[in-house]
Amino acid sequence: MVEIYFSILTPKETTIKIKRSEFIGNVKKVNTEEEAKEFIKEISSKYRNATHNCWAYKVNGNKFNYSDDGEPSGTAGKPIFGIIEKHDLTNIAIVVTRYFGGVKLGVRGLIDAYSQCAEETIINSKIGKYIDLKIYKVKTDYSKHAEIERLLKRLNGWKIVNQEFAADVSFEIAIEEDKENEILKILKNKGHIEYLRTEEVGIK
Known part of the structure; x- marks a missing residue:
């Protein structure tokens, strides 16, 4: 049986603004946890002055992890991972960077914002089968x-x-x-x- 899985084809950085906060999504097709961690480190370094660099990854169909990077528990990493699951993707890492704009979004607002940025980043980067x-x-x-x-x-x-x-x-x-x-x-x-x-x- 030929193995087929879905991931992104052409990584594209995506920026959205919600109530003065800026969210920047970056995504990469990765093959191992080490590659995922290296990508997260690279984006976190690129945006080291950001308020948060929240992330999620999934590789080889069942290895995954995510982080809220200082946002309230369950409001960032898990929603990003939820978008990976929604689109049935694997071998993928996503980092959503936030620059706080001075207006608090609340728990539901944060979940929606991180989910929206992750989803738009994935869609803009085009999903393909491998x-x-x-x-x-x-x-x-x-x-x-x-x-x-x-x-x-x-x-x-x-x-x-x-x-x-x-x-x-x-x-x-x-x-x-x-x-x-x-x-x-x-x-x-x-x-x-x-x-x-x-x-x-x-x-x-």
Whole structure:
């Protein structure tokens, strides 16, 4: 059985303002607890003058942790982790930084603010599925490349991971196992095809 999990594809910092407090969300796809902790340390250092750097992470499906970093217990880390669970994500770390604006938000206000910032950060960073895909290198001429593009657009289960335009066109294509035969049929006789490796790739 092929293992599939969901995480973010393109990390994007997201800022929201609520009652004069500024909340800054940062997220990263990580593979281990050590990577998660390193990311949290990096963002906390970047915003070392902030009032709070609250965080949550989940890796390998079942290892997780979260911190309120000085906010009232249960108002920051747990709501951030709740958003990770809501979207069924793993191998992910989120840090929500707060600059206090002078207006207290109360327990419910804090829970809502940290949840909102975490969710908007995840959505802006685009959720994708991660799966082990087979990577092939294809070298072809420009006219056949245009035909390949047209035919591939009709299918899903693939992603171009590298592309180079020179005298010829060469590109690497990552293919899901159950689409391999169908896609190789399209590529056959349209250029030189070489199997490279199997690699974990994130796709929409």
